[in-house]
Amino acid sequence: MTSSAGQRELTVGMGAGGLATADMVLNIGPQHPATHGVLRLRIVVDGERIVSAEPIVGYMHRGAEKLFEVRDYRQIVVLANRHDWLSAFSNELGVVLGVERMLGMEVPERAVWARTLLAELNRVLNHLMFLGSYPLELGAITPVFYAFREREELQAVMEEASGGRMHYMFNRVGGLKEDLPAGWLERVRYAVRAVRGRLPELESLIVGNEILEARTRGVGVLTAELIGAYGVSGPIARASGVDLDLRRDEPYLAYGELFGPSGPGRVVTRTAGDCLSRLEVLLEQVHVSLDLADACLERLHSLPQGPVNVRLPKVLKVPEGDLYTATENPLGLNGYYLVSRGEKTPWRLKLRSASFNNVAVLAEVLPGNLIADMVAILGSMFFVVGDIDK
Amino acid sequence: MTDVLEVTLRSVSVLAAFLVLPLLVGQAEHKVMAHMQGRLGPMYAGGFHGWAQLVADGVKFVQKEDITPAAADRRVFRFAPAVALVPYLVAMAVIPLSPDLVAADAPASALFVLATTAVGILGTLMAGWASANKYSLLGAMRSAAQLLSYELPLVLAVASVCLAAGSLSLGGIAQAWSPWWLIWQLPGALVFLVAAVAELQRPPFDMPVADAEIVFGAYTEYTGLRFAFFLLAEYAGIVVMSLLFAVLYLGGWQGPFSDQLGWLWTLLKGLVIAVVIIWLRVAWPRLREDQLQHLAWIVLVPLALAQLALTGVWVVVSA
Numbered sequence: 001m002t003s004s005a006g007q008r009e010l011t012v013g014m015g016a017g018g019l020a021t022a023d024m025v026l027n028i029g030p031q032h033p034a035t036h037g038v039l040r041l042r043i044v045v046d047g048e049r050i051v052s053a054e055p056i057v058g059y060m061h062r063g064a065e066k067l068f069e070v071r072d073y074r075q076i077v078v079l080a081n082r083h084d085w086l087s088a089f090s091n092e093l094g095v096v097l098g099v100e101r102m103l104g105m106e107v108p109e110r111a112v113w114a115r116t117l118l119a120e121l122n123r124v125l126n127h128l129m130f131l132g133s134y135p136l137e138l139g140a141i142t143p144v145f146y147a148f149r150e151r152e153e154l155q156a157v158m159e160e161a162s163g164g165r166m167h168y169m170f171n172r173v174g175g176l177k178e179d180l181p182a183g184w185l186e187r188v189r190y191a192v193r194a195v196r197g198r199l200p201e202l203e204s205l206i207v208g209n210e211i212l213e214a215r216t217r218g219v220g221v222l223t224a225e226l227i228g229a230y231g232v233s234g235p236i237a238r239a240s241g242v243d244l245d246l247r248r249d250e251p252y253l254a255y256g257e258l259f260g261p262s263g264p265g266r267v268v269t270r271t272a273g274d275c276l277s278r279l280e281v282l283l284e285q286v287h288v289s290l291d292l293a294d295a296c297l298e299r300l301h302s303l304p305q306g307p308v309n310v311r312l313p314k315v316l317k318v319p320e321g322d323l324y325t326a327t328e329n330p331l332g333l334n335g336y337y338l339v340s341r342g343e344k345t346p347w348r349l350k351l352r353s354a355s356f357n358n359v360a361v362l363a364e365v366l367p368g369n370l371i372a373d374m375v376a377i378l379g380s381m382f383f384v385v386g387d388i389d390k
Numbered sequence: 391m392t393d394v395l396e397v398t399l400r401s402v403s404v405l406a407a408f409l410v411l412p413l414l415v416g417q418a419e420h421k422v423m424a425h426m427q428g429r430l431g432p433m434y435a436g437g438f439h440g441w442a443q444l445v446a447d448g449v450k451f452v453q454k455e456d457i458t459p460a461a462a463d464r465r466v467f468r469f470a471p472a473v474a475l476v477p478y479l480v481a482m483a484v485i486p487l488s489p490d491l492v493a494a495d496a497p498a499s500a501l502f503v504l505a506t507t508a509v510g511i512l513g514t515l516m517a518g519w520a521s522a523n524k525y526s527l528l529g530a531m532r533s534a535a536q537l538l539s540y541e542l543p544l545v546l547a548v549a550s551v552c553l554a555a556g557s558l559s560l561g562g563i564a565q566a567w568s569p570w571w572l573i574w575q576l577p578g579a580l581v582f583l584v585a586a587v588a589e590l591q592r593p594p595f596d597m598p599v600a601d602a603e604i605v606f607g608a609y610t611e612y613t614g615l616r617f618a619f620f621l622l623a624e625y626a627g628i629v630v631m632s633l634l635f636a637v638l639y640l641g642g643w644q645g646p647f648s649d650q651l652g653w654l655w656t657l658l659k660g661l662v663i664a665v666v667i668i669w670l671r672v673a674w675p676r677l678r679e680d681q682l683q684h685l686a687w688i689v690l691v692p693l694a695l696a697q698l699a700l701t702g703v704w705v706v707v708s709a
Contacts, residue, residue, distance in 0.1 A: 024524060026524055026525075032605065047531075048528065048531075048679070135675055136602070137602040138602070138675035138676065139593055139594065139596060139597075139600060139602070139674075139675040139676030140673075140674060140675035140676075141423075141427075141593075141671070141672065142426065142427050142672050142673065145427040145428055145429060146427075146428070149428060205673075209674065209675065211594055211674050211675050211676070211677055212675050214677065214678075214681055215675060215676075215677070215678055215681075370678065370679075370680070371528065371603055371604065372597060372600065372603055372678040372679065373678065374603070375600075375602045375603045379602075
């Protein structure tokens, strides 16, 4: 099976080729197995070839931004970790980092490293989910079980520390909710080692597979221009050669050191921009994140015991002003624009979520592809519907 | 009188095999797939390792409401599952388990089996067309294209075996089989296996029912017992194709103690092939339909033709 890049020709041997065909409007979603959630794609197909496509979003709009305005900064964290339910910890981070910066608050070093560790574990959890679900959409039913076995390993340690398996709610303005449990670091080290050890099993099911390669190589190519025009970010952008990673470019938490000259951090990029390279970026990022987690563990071991949070006033008010805080979430750039008028609730908290922009580009890439490719491309956009609709 | 009795007995035993073997394969799929994926599979129904899971599923399907969509072509829609299911039942009647254990010993049974299994496709087409659902229609079109292109390599591969055995009867073919065929007919066997999996619309050739793309293809609108019939047809198809493979390429009942245990050998060989078909599902994603056509016309058809030529030359030379 060879499929070259760019437009592939499909010849279906029916009739004399001059057969009149009529376009058919097909609604993929809001309830459809491929949209894992309630994304709706209104596509016009000629046979199985897509003529035009339009993502219709908003079925899961929960008005998070408006709700932020009537909650104090502690409550906002609960709400803010929900839009992308696969990266809850990273979502919380953006809010607390923004508030801390506006307050000029110094976070204890121990909390900084613990947050970095948990953020990276969260990234692995998120990526493992897509490494399982994407092959599932292409018809491979086994990788998801392998991925979930690894997820379980990591989720166990996340749960032990935070008490949550999805919505951790472990961040507080000024640090973390509480200190890490005794002996926890050892268990994380073991979990990371176990996941890293078994990852080749999952990888060999995915990247070495001829059919998977035939389905994804050269399919759904995103150019760097399109990435720029639509504000696509994260692993999808990096798969097209856009070398942008806030962990390195605008370091927050302990990333400055981790992505420094001697740190284990590196930004994974590919140049092809097709579905396969997006998948490869994801896979390699798991390795990088596990390395980062190991580095964090090492540092946490050597740090002296100390506080992991700052004592807050009973009523937390953020001084007047505004600040945009962006973090490199597993799925892309996640930003909070916080405008405060010095009250205990924000005057406005705008959320910039990664999936919204990442999915918007679908209207550009889908036309010309087959329905089967639509699934391959849609899945490779690695989106969470809550992150689209907020 | 004895004739009537014999015919009845034979029909009933075929029906029994038709009802039991697909369930056996289905249960094997549940358990084999589960253990390959680090799961346990069904564990509760029936007590011992969930052996009665499919029986329970059947009971559940019977209880479900039988829905016919308002816009559907009612008669075609309701008739389609039977069209999909019955051909495999008929095909099973002529597959020999041992020289004297065959329900209907037709003279050209190889041809007969190919002809009947091809009819089952009509059921899928009817279902897709009559459902009045876009996904069903797309699924049916995919099925039609796929089955048309895989019928040819399948027939060519079987033709080669018939040529080698000098017989069109499945019994005759298995009788003429010798271990040397394992090498001689190997390309044909591979073509047959691939084409059979495609014919059954099993992964990696399951794009007619690709759930992530077109929901469930032609079967999207089906519920209850009619849906169960389609599922049963799929597993009956696996049984027929596996047994056919065992008889054509693995010598059927040939093996130690074939006088007494011939039928067991055929069944065991068939079961191994069935497990291979299940294994494919666990290991591979699905192809896209143009890639599938590519595979059929660029790889399988030439390979089958080459096998046919090779067989012909050898038969002429060695005769």
